[in-house]
Amino acid sequence: MVTNPDGQxxxxxxxxxxxxxxxxxxxxxxxxxxxxxxVTAALKPALTMGLCVIFVLVCSNIxxxxxxxxxxxxxxxxxxxxxxxxxxxxADLFLRAYVPRMSEALGPYxxxxxxxxxxxxRAEARASKSRLLLSIVDAxxxxxxxxxALCILASIREILGTGKLFEIQVLPTTFxxxxxxxxxxxxxxxxxxxxxxxxxxxxxxxxG
Amino acid sequence: xxxxxxxxxRESWLLIVASFFFGLLxxxxxxxxxARIEMNKITKLTSLATGLLPDAKGFAPLQxxxxxxxxxxxxxxxxxxxxxxxDETAGWVFRVTGSGFSDKIEMVVATDASFEKLAGFxxxxxxxxxxxxxxxxxxxxxxxxxGAPADHFMLANAGSREQYDSTIVAISGATxxxxxxxxxxxxxxxxxxxxxxxKGLIGNGNEP
Amino acid sequence: MDTxxxxxxxxxxxxxxxxxxxxxxxxxxxxIGVSGRIDMAFGMGLAVTFVMTLSGTLTWMIDHWLLMxxxxxxxxxxxxxxxxAAAVQLVEMYVKRFFPSLYDSFGIFLPLITTNCAILGxxxxxxxxxxxxLIEAVVLSxxxxxxxxxxxxxxxxxxxxxxxxxxxxxxxGAPITLITAGLLAMAFMGFAGMI
Numbered sequence: 001m002v003t004n005p006d007g008q009x010x011x012x013x014x015x016x017x018x019x020x021x022x023x024x025x026x027x028x029x030x031x032x033x034x035x036x037x038x039v040t041a042a043l044k045p046a047l048t049m050g051l052c053v054i055f056v057l058v059c060s061n062i063x064x065x066x067x068x069x070x071x072x073x074x075x076x077x078x079x080x081x082x083x084x085x086x087x088x089x090x091a092d093l094f095l096r097a098y099v100p101r102m103s104e105a106l107g108p109y110x111x112x113x114x115x116x117x118x119x120x121x122r123a124e125a126r127a128s129k130s131r132l133l134l135s136i137v138d139a140x141x142x143x144x145x146x147x148x149a150l151c152i153l154a155s156i157r158e159i160l161g162t163g164k165l166f167e168i169q170v171l172p173t174t175f176x177x178x179x180x181x182x183x184x185x186x187x188x189x190x191x192x193x194x195x196x197x198x199x200x201x202x203x204x205x206x207x208g
Numbered sequence: 209x210x211x212x213x214x215x216x217x218r219e220s221w222l223l224i225v226a227s228f229f230f231g232l233l234x235x236x237x238x239x240x241x242x243a244r245i246e247m248n249k250i251t252k253l254t255s256l257a258t259g260l261l262p263d264a265k266g267f268a269p270l271q272x273x274x275x276x277x278x279x280x281x282x283x284x285x286x287x288x289x290x291x292x293x294x295d296e297t298a299g300w301v302f303r304v305t306g307s308g309f310s311d312k313i314e315m316v317v318a319t320d321a322s323f324e325k326l327a328g329f330x331x332x333x334x335x336x337x338x339x340x341x342x343x344x345x346x347x348x349x350x351x352x353x354x355g356a357p358a359d360h361f362m363l364a365n366a367g368s369r370e371q372y373d374s375t376i377v378a379i380s381g382a383t384x385x386x387x388x389x390x391x392x393x394x395x396x397x398x399x400x401x402x403x404x405x406x407k408g409l410i411g412n413g414n415e416p
Numbered sequence: 417m418d419t420x421x422x423x424x425x426x427x428x429x430x431x432x433x434x435x436x437x438x439x440x441x442x443x444x445x446x447x448i449g450v451s452g453r454i455d456m457a458f459g460m461g462l463a464v465t466f467v468m469t470l471s472g473t474l475t476w477m478i479d480h481w482l483l484m485x486x487x488x489x490x491x492x493x494x495x496x497x498x499x500x501a502a503a504v505q506l507v508e509m510y511v512k513r514f515f516p517s518l519y520d521s522f523g524i525f526l527p528l529i530t531t532n533c534a535i536l537g538x539x540x541x542x543x544x545x546x547x548x549x550l551i552e553a554v555v556l557s558x559x560x561x562x563x564x565x566x567x568x569x570x571x572x573x574x575x576x577x578x579x580x581x582x583x584x585x586x587x588x589g590a591p592i593t594l595i596t597a598g599l600l601a602m603a604f605m606g607f608a609g610m611i
Contacts, residue, residue, distance in 0.1 A: 030590050033444040034533040070222045079223060081501060081531070085494040086230035090237045093490070097241040100248040104333060108540040111493045115533045117445065179337060183605070184438055188598030196584075196591040203586065231491070238490045280425070281418050282548065309608055311434075384608075 012137050015126075019141025026149035027198050031117040036150060037187040038109050043166045046154035048102050050147025052091045052110060057119055057139040059087040064127035065135035071128060080123045085114045118146060157181045157190050253316055256330040257291065257301040260318035260354075264291035264298040272407070276399045279307055279391070288400060290409075297321040302400050303332065306392030309384040311335040313344070315392065319358050323401050323410045328354035329389070341385030349386070352376050358397055361390045423555045430559035433610055436534060437567040438601040440541065443534030447568055448593050450525070457572035458565070460529075463522040465561025467529050468538055470507065471500045472557025475539040476547060496539050497531075504530045534564060570600060 025031045035053075039045045063083045064071075071079060092110045095103040103110070113119065122142055127135040155165060161181030163171035180186045254267050267289040276286040289301040299320050306313040313334040318327035331345045343349060348369060353361075355372040363386060367377045378386035404410045436442040443464065450460040475496045483489055508526045512519045529535060538560045547553045574596055583592050 030448070031445070033448070034441050034537070037441040037444065067222060067226070072219045072222070075220055075223050077531075078498075078501065079226060081497055082223070082226060082230060082494065085497050086234060089234050089490065089493050092493070093237050093241045093245070096248065097244040100245075100252070108537065108544055111540055112533050112537055114493060114497050115531045115536050117531070120531065179340060180602070183337065184441065184601040185598050185605070187441065188594050188601055192587070192591045192594030192598060195594065196587040199591065200586040230494075234490060234494070280422055282422070 011134060015134060015138045016141040019138065019143070019145040020148065021145070024145040024149060025118040025121070025142055026146055027195060029118075029121075030195075031121060032146065033191075034112055035109050035116065036153065037184070037191060039106060040150055040154040040157055040187060040190075041161065041182045042158045043151060043154045045102065045105050046150040047147070048095070048099070049106060049109065049113075050143070050150050052088075052095070053113055053116065053118070053146055054140065054143030055091050056084060056087045056113055057122060057143045058136060059090075060084050060119055060123055061127040061135040061139035062132065063087075064123045065130060065132045068128045068130075076124075076128070077120075080120055081114070084119050084123070088114045118142060153190055153194060156194070157186055161186060252332065253289075253301075253303070256316050256332065257289070257318055260316070260328045260330060261291045261299045261301070263293045265294070266292050267301055268292060270407075270409075274403055276396065276403075278305060279395055286400070288403065291318070299327055300400070300404065302396075304329075304392045304396040306388035308334060308336050308388040309341045309382075313385070313388055313392070315389070317393070317396075321410075323358055323404060326353050326356050326358050326393075329393075336382070336385045340379075341382040343379050343382055344385050344389055349379055349389075353393075358401070361393050363387055363390045419551075423552060426552060427555050427559040428610075430556050431563040431566065432604070432607040435563045435567060435604055435607075436538065436560050437564055438597070438604045440537065442537040443532060443564055446525070446528060446532060446534075447564075447571065447597070448590055451568050451571040451575055451593065454569060454572040454576060457568045459522040460525050461561070461565025461568050463525040464529055464532075464534060464564050465558065466522070467500075467504055467507075467526065467535055468561040468564070469554065469557045470503055471535050472538055472542055472560070473550070473554050474499055474503055476542055476550065476553035476557075479543060480550075492543070497536055500535055500539070501530050534560075567600070571596065574600075 019025075021028075023029055026033075026036055032053075035049055039049045060080075060083050064080065067079065088111055091113070092103070095106070095110060122138060126138045130138070158181075159165050159170060160178045162177050163169060163173065163175050178186070181190065257267055258264060270288045270290060273285055273287065275283045278284050286302065291298040291301055299318050300323060301316060301318045304315050304317055306315065311334075313336065314332040315329045316332050317329045319325065320327055328350055330350065334342070334344070336342045336344065352369050352372065353376070356376075357374055359374060362375050363378050364375050365378055367375060369377050376386070376390055401410070430436070434440065437444070437447055446460055446464070451457050478495055478499060479492065483492055483495060488495075504526055508523065511523055511526075538557060542553055542556060545556070547556060571593070575593065578592060578596070587595070
């Protein structure tokens with residue numbers, strides 16, 4: 001059996017590019033929208049949520065990849081759900097223990113990571129079919145893509161909404177803060193326009 | 209019966225094993241972090257209370273539980289904390305909940321030892337609009353209550369914030385949130401005062 | 417009388433003031449995906465209402481009669497999602513077998529909504545809101561579903577009209593739907609502070 005070193009790197013490189021851009025879970029696949037809208041009012045909660053999702057994704061992918069030989073068709077989804085909910089519970093416990101204020105701010109959106117389509121999607125599409133290392137890289141890349149998307153949205157909303165970024169004043173205080181940005185209106189509108197902008201960029205790139 | 213059982217086991221052995229494993233994982237994490245989580249809950253209340261009653265060295269909850277009526281008429285359990293400074297009571301601390309613009313506003317209220325004047329209040333948890341209702345957390349609004357009589361409050365549209373009396377100046381643009389705070393005070397203060405009087409912990413003015 | 421008042425205000429609160437879609441961002445995926453036509457939107461709304469009422473009630477019962485008495489709150493999330501998945505699975509089989517016409521109108525959506533954030537989200541919010549009684553849990557869950565149905569039907573009505581309008585290419589599809597949802601969210605803000 002000849003191992004193709006380029007093929008290997010290609011596979012991993014692909015996973016990274018996919019997760020971050022080409023199949024970015026938030027902006028291209030439009031998955032996991034609930035947390036995207038809910039926690040992006042400011043950068044801090046967005047980052048915390050992103051890190052949680054990375055943690056759960058990596059652990060879940062590891063578990064699923066290790067178990068992939070023993071998965072029966074009827075219980076697949078149940079297994080995925082069980083795995084994911086376990087790690088979300090653990091992540092939630094850690095948040096409540098070490099960053100209680102952030103845990104309160106995020107509220108019920110942390111357990112909602114369980115039903116975040118991104119995690120089940122990666123478990124199904126990648127981890128249940130691939131070896132451990134690739135699953136881990138995929139999880140990291142997808143998680144990073146998710147976090148990146150969340151941070152972009154959160155930065156826009158926080159700067160325009162409060163003039164601060166990460167609670168540090170970046171705009172002059174004379175700037176009239178768009179309070180609506182912190183509210184559901186701002187969430188939907190920002191997401192819609194950023195998606196539109198990305199569509200525009202991709203279209204220009206592909207010469208359409 | 210037996211072949212059915214065998215079939216069932218073959219399909220779901222992984223699920224059963226995984227459930228045990230994950231159960232252990234959750235139990236272990238919980239055991240490790242439960243104490244910290246409990247501490248966090250208590251610390252928040254006491255740290256805010258210390259800000260209101262700087263003389264207090266500690267806060268001891270009154271052992272006898274009792275019930276208060278919430279704004280919607282429901283009965284809920286409540287605890288009063290005695291702020292102690294050496295041998296003396298430095299004041300009383302308790303939680304009140306108001307009904308704000310979005311969701312509930314949870315506040316911690318402190319009064320002086322005789323329940324004559326408020327030492328002030330602070331916000332434990334709220335979801336009010338940033339820049340508007342959120343300003344109930346700001347010192348300029350909260351200070352109006354400090355030193356005010358622990359009696360019925362009234363909301364006014366304009367006036368002096370420097371007068372520490374029963375008239376509270378509403379925050380412009382945040383009428384609902386300001387009203388929520390005042391209403392919560394008016395609803396709960398008499399109940400807590402009555403409880404303390406019943407227990408003989410404060411005088412009720414009818415000294416022999 | 418008091419109870420009825422509490423239930424009524426709770427119902428109105430969850431349908432209008434704290435609408436699950438516009439204030440809590442729940443159920444966005446099906447909201448964006450299935451709001452293209454009013455008939456599909458209504459079917460989805462029905463399915464969500466049904467599953468939500470069922471799940472909300474079941475998880476409340478499990479939480480209050482099993483988890484809290486036995487101090488097992490730490491497995492709450494696992495228990496909730498497993499119960500929801502199992503319940504919906506059973507219901508789908510039952511409806512398919514005994515009420516095929518009903519199944520035709522909203523059955524296909526059932527698998528989609530099992531792992532939908534709206535269902536688990538509502539069950540978790542019932543915990544956050546400190547829902548005290550079973551009847552309150554039923555009313556609030558039902559209200560959540562009604563609120564979702566209302567939101568998705570309004571959106572479907574708007575989208576059907578959007579088809580005849582010149583939407584810029586970059587905004588076609590999800591972006592314009594989100595922007596519309598934003599404007600709707602702004603409209604619903606008018607209900608805030610109502611109760």
